[in-house]
Amino acid sequence: MEKVSFYSLVKNYKAVFIDSYGVLKNHEGLIDGVQDSIEYIRSLGIPLRVLTNDASRSQEQQVKVFESIGLEGLKKEEIITSGMLARQFLELKITSGKIAYLGTERSAEYILQSGLEHIPISDIDLEDIDDISALLFLDDEGFDWNCDINKTVNFLRRKNLPVVVAxxxxxxxVSNNDVAIAIGGISRLVEYTVDQKFIRFGKPDTQMFMYAYDELNKTGNFEKKDILMVGDTLRTDILGGNKFSLKTLLVLSGNTRADNVDLKINSTGIIPDYIADSILN
Amino acid sequence: MEKVSFYSLVKNYKAVFIDSYGVLKNHEGLIDGVQDSIEYIRSLGIPLRVLTNDASRSQEQQVKVFESIGLEGLKKEEIITSGMLARQFLELKITSGKIAYLGTERSAEYILQSGLEHIPISDIDLEDIDDISALLFLDDEGFDWNCDINKTVNFLRRKNLPVVVAxxxxxxxVSNNDVAIAIGGISRLVEYTVDQKFIRFGKPDTQMFMYAYDELNKTGNFEKKDILMVGDTLRTDILGGNKFSLKTLLVLSGNTRADNVDLKINSTGIIPDYIADSILN
Amino acid sequence: MEKVSFYSLVKNYKAVFIDSYGVLKNHEGLIDGVQDSIEYIRSLGIPLRVLTNDASRSQEQQVKVFESIGLEGLKKEEIITSGMLARQFLELKITSGKIAYLGTERSAEYILQSGLEHIPISDIDLEDIDDISALLFLDDEGFDWNCDINKTVNFLRRKNLPVVVAxxxxxxxVSNNDVAIAIGGISRLVEYTVDQKFIRFGKPDTQMFMYAYDELNKTGNFEKKDILMVGDTLRTDILGGNKFSLKTLLVLSGNTRADNVDLKINSTGIIPDYIADSILN
Amino acid sequence: MEKVSFYSLVKNYKAVFIDSYGVLKNHEGLIDGVQDSIEYIRSLGIPLRVLTNDASRSQEQQVKVFESIGLEGLKKEEIITSGMLARQFLELKITSGKIAYLGTERSAEYILQSGLEHIPISDIDLEDIDDISALLFLDDEGFDWNCDINKTVNFLRRKNLPVVVAxxxxxxxVSNNDVAIAIGGISRLVEYTVDQKFIRFGKPDTQMFMYAYDELNKTGNFEKKDILMVGDTLRTDILGGNKFSLKTLLVLSGNTRADNVDLKINSTGIIPDYIADSILN
Structure with missing residues (x-):
């Protein structure tokens, strides 16, 4: 792959998909200079979409978080979260009953707008679960792991129903050194324990790229070859972008760094079309 | 889920996606009565698409195979194979060099129409691989497993390049009792040996449903809620259809049988919306 | 495999290894009649060893628990726990520094008798970990999962050191219907998150059978063909007993039941030499 | 871990276990100077055992191969192969019927000395398999992968019986650059296809260490702390040696090299007690 500058590369495309964490922001907040990059993209007349696996906030809430760290001008329709795919699934597939969830009340509200009642796992009575029609893993916060993970396991041992991981x-x-296990990780523990197959949304799955692609095409006429995917993580952004047949740009401002990029590409076999230090120039 | 008849269910939809093996045909040939089912669907004015993970034949060749076993009237544009996704990937992402492959010459020809030269693994000189730009797992036939699987492993140890499984x-x-390992299985052995991540196409991945959906929408205006997915296999047809948010019908004429359907649904956690004995009534 | 009675089978052996949960006791306490079975074994002059993956209690504590539910006469040297293997590992391999652990203080005390200081993960200062020389997953109780699992992940991101799962x-x-995730499950979540390889002790690993075998042979002269392994779980008791080349008896008083035994044997490929309803006759 | 010289380290032990490939020999033959190392060990009066996962040759045949590449003086009882564990399993557990196998006639002969008839998969009639009592994966050579791997899958779909991987x-x-898939890899493909659980022998499983330990103790009195395990591969030699609670020495003359040793230790979490360039000084 070629080492390029983002500014010179992006000019060749009609639209750009951008990952959020590690490209636009990091644990300290907005990456310095990203406001300029966004304005440069706008000056070229290129539409952008931000693709994030953060399912804990709605499009509006995501825009507010960006504003709070200093990035102005993002519009809510420019944000695509994996939670929106979970919401679509629930709207189309689950048309009655209550939806049980692990996560915060806030995250539940934005996803569960289909009119169905939602109930945290902690409030479920395991002896009275006939009216629950789906289970949703939303967010790693908002529940007691000791109690509620075991309760979720026992719930699934009693009732076979669609399980969605947002x-x-x-x-x-969460900081320069430290991480926190996401709900995707917790869902793996439950999946491994009950030995069932959950439905997962988010990069690298191409359904998220398809969703962004369909939304984009409501505003104009874009083909896959017209779109550049930009991300900092091989296993999500680049793998998914490649599979969806987009050209992919790996930036070295997040998970993948200049000192480990060659090693990571060789050991995973996931190959971006281009590499740049960041989107800053 | 409800036990239904296909004839009464399909009337409620505007389009139908149908798996091939286990629904339309089996190892003995066309399932008796399927011609009537297809004509019934046509009489309702409902468009259909056949979604198959068989990447060894083009749309035209698939239609000919159906004709040879007695099913008339399928059109080539009604066939969607996982190989078509591989072809799209190669056309958009691999624009120079030669494409190495494992499979038959016939399968290679239909997929590699992008003008790039293709070369079977057996013909590669491992000391001269600079101009090879991608590797394609196509078909379990057409090569010597003893020699060429090891050669593929050693090729990948020397060169890091995009690897696609069609x-x-x-x-x-292959018969009432027996199976043959597909190229997807062989690719797993190579992936496990070299410890890399290949790009796979085919159900249950939703990209195949998306491809069929996009093609269908070139002929009219269809939403996901308008489409019924019909298949005989939980882990491919039903899991993929569910995830793409289609309503799913499991038929008991193939992989899943009346005497194991409850067990399989409970042990996998993959739940169809409806169950029918077959598409025959 | 043959369906037999335990009483008639065990007579043919010189020693017997017995799993605890599902054979001797269950969630309600001692299984009715087990006292007689133990006395029958003793009357034959056949030594027994109880092999358990419960690492939360020492041999003495295990004997007391059996006494508290009504089983008299077990001796502490007849109990073999996976924790004893962890203890042996630590004594032989970790000769300096402190040992960090997840579990209860009680479980830590019995395992960490080597004179090394032990410290719960919750008390570690992540900025001061130079003197910690090993990490031990002991027990699912005794810590806050929300805090301490993430802290364990970040500890392992900072320091590469031996990790042992007891x-x-x-x-x-935990009841007729319900289960609780064991520390083995929690350790899988951490292993999956940090992508490293931990050292695990307990059935089906044959090291536990070897430990029991060596201990038994300190009291006499026993060959593998002289020993019968009795358990209720295919994936631990029977798989491990088979691999250690013991004859294996599956009993249907615990995890495996008369109504699913055929299915489980066929779907796992783990085949006991004999099957009995229980050890009660 | 400490960087040491093998000569100075081994003096502190009463016995030594040594891996074969990457320590004593490589694809070019005997590693220069290894004869001196073996004589040095002998001069110290320290017994040695060679632990190898090569199941294709008996102890006598292994000694002859060492002689043919120039290493004199190894005795057959000093060789421990994973095949010897498979043989023990078959002798103790399979007492009637025929044993089907994948591998060469030569490898089958040394393992199947129990008097039972053995039959290559290629000679089996799938309609007449009642008298076959076990299946053995022995060696990657001696059969046609295209035919016989599929035949093995269909055999296992018809009959549930003990399956052993030697x-x-x-x-x-097989050369400086190239590898060949071992029977362990092929067995994974079959295991993955039929979704069953096979019994595997060989490092890192501690059963092989236990076998060597028991054999050694027939010649004297050795404790685990008296024994040093030497190997070139973290995932087999070092992981297994550690788990069996031996002190472990990683040498950099084979799979693990000076330029990747830190990376491999950090990325796997498998930590040797000592590191040396080779056993040559």
Missing amino acids: NSDKYYP | NSDKYYP | NSDKYYP | NSDKYYP
């Missing part, structure tokens, strides 16, 4: 990430960064 | 199935039936 | 079970039963 | 390695080196 964020397939293993973990997310 | 059929993700583990195996396929 | 109980490899996924979960254990 | 060498758990994924692959083995």
Whole structure:
């Protein structure tokens, strides 16, 4: 793959998909200079979509978080979260009953707008679960892991029903050194314990790229060859972008660094089309 | 889930996606009565698409195989194979060099229409691989497993390049009792040996459903809720259809049988919306 | 395999290894009649060893638990726990520094008798970990999963050191319907998150059978063909007993039941030499 | 871990276990100077055992191969192969019927000395398998992969019986650059296809260490702390040696090299007690 500058590369495309964490922001907040990059993209007349596996916030809430760290001008329709895919699944497939969930009340509200009642796992009575029609892994916060993970396991041992994971990430960064296990990781523990197959949404699954692609095409006429995918993580952004047949740019401002990029590409076999230090120039 | 008749269910949809093996045909040939079912679907004015993980034949060749076993009237544009996704990937992502492959010459020809030269693994000189730009797992036939699987491993140890698997199935039936390992299984052995991550196409991955959906929408205006997915296998047809948010019908004429359907649904956690004996009534 | 009675089978052996949960006791306490079975074994002059993956209690504590539910006469040297293997590993391999652990203080005390200081993960200062020389997963109780699992992950991201799992079970039963995730399951979540390889002790690993075998041979002269392994779980008791080349008896008083035994044997490929309803006759 | 010289380290032990490939020999033959190392060990009066996952040759045949490449003085009882564990299993557990196998006639002969008839998969009639009582994966040579791997799958679909893998390695080196898939890898493909659980012998499984330990103790009185395990591969030699609670020495003359040793230790979490360049000084 070629080492390029983002500014010179992006000019050749009609649209750009961008990962959030590690490209636009990091644990300290907005990456310095990203506001300029966004304005440069806008100046070229290129539409962008931010693709994030963070299912804990709605599009509006994501925009507010970006504003709070200093990035202005993102519009809610430019944000695509894996939670939106979970919401679509629930709307189309689950048309009656209550939806049980692990996560915060806030994350549940944005996803569960289909009119169905939602109930945290902690409030379920395991002797009275006939009216529950789906289970949703939303967020690693908002519940007691000791109690509620075991309760979820026992719930699934009693009732076979659709299980949806709104964020397939293993973990997310919380500081320069440290990470926290994401709901995707917790869902793996439950899946492994009950030995069943859950439905997961989020990169690298191409369904998220398809969702962004379909939304984009409501605003114009874009082909896959017209779109550049930009991300910092081989196993999510680049693998998914490649599989969806987009050209992919790996940036070295997040998970993948200049000192380990060659090793990671060789050991995973996941190969971006281009590499750049960041989106800053 | 409800036990239904296919004839009464399909009336409620505007389009139908149908798996091939286990629904339309089996190892003995066309399932008796399927011609009537297809004509019934046509009489309702409902478009259909056949979704198959068989990447060894083009749309035209698939139609001819159906004709040879007695099913008339399928059109080539009604066939969607996982190989078509592989072809799209190669056309958009691999624009120079030669493409190495494991499979038959025939399967290679239909997929590699992008003008790039293709070369079977057996013809590669491992000391001269600079101009090879991708590797394609196509078909379990057409090569010597003893020699060429090891040669593929050593090729991948020397060169890091995109690897595409055109059929993700583990195996396929060859008689009432027996199966043959599919190229998807062989690719797993190579992936496990070199410890890398290949790009796989085919159900249950939703990209195949998306491809069929996009093709269908070139002929009219269809939403996901308008489409019924019909298949005989939980882990491919039903899991993929569910995840793509289609309503799913499991038929008991193939992999899943009346005497194991409850067990399989409970042990996998993959739940169809409906169950029918077959598509025959 | 043959269906037999335990009483008639065990007469043919010189020693017997017995799993605890599902054979001797269950969630309600001692299985009715087990006292007689133990006395029958003793009357034959056949030594027995109880092999358990419960690492939370010492041999003495295990004997007391058996007494508290009504089983008299077990001696501490007849109990072999997976924790004893972890203890042996630590004594032989970790000769300096402190040992960090997840579990209860009680379980830590019995295992960490080597004179090394032990410290719960919750008390570690992640900025001061130079003197910690090993990490031990002991027990699912005694710590806050929300905090301490993440802390364990971040500890392992900072320091590469031997990690030992004293109980490899996924979960254990807590009532007729319900289970609780065991420390073996929690360790899998951490292993999956940090992508490293931990050292696990407990059935089906044959090291536990070897430990019991060596201990038994300190009291006499026993060959493998002289010993019968009795258990209720295919994936631990029977797989491990088979691999250690013991004759194996599956009893249907615990995890495996008369109504699913054929299915489980066929779907796992783990085949006991004999089957009995229980050890009660 | 400490960087040491083998000569100065081995003096502190009463016995030494040594891996074969990558320590004593490589694809070019005997490693220069190894004869001196063996004589040095002998001069110290320290017994040695060679632990190898190569199940294709008996102890006598292994000694002859060592002689043919120039290493004199190894005795057959000093060789421990994973095949010897498979043989023990078959002798103790399979007492009637015929044993089907994949491998060469030569490898079958040394393992199947129990008096039972053995039959290559290629000679089996799938309609007449009642008298076959076990299946053995022995060696990657001696059969047609295209035919016989599929035949093995269909055999296992018809009959549930004990399946033993005599060498758990994924692959083995055949030249400086190239490898060949070992029978352990092929067995994984079959295991994955039929979704069953086979019994595997060989490092890192501690049963092989136990076998060597028991054999050694027939000649004297050795404790685990008296024995040093020497190997070139973290995932087999070092992981297994550690788990069996031996002190472990990683040498950099084979799979693990000076330029990747830190990376491999950090990425796997498998930590040797000592590191040396080779056993040559």
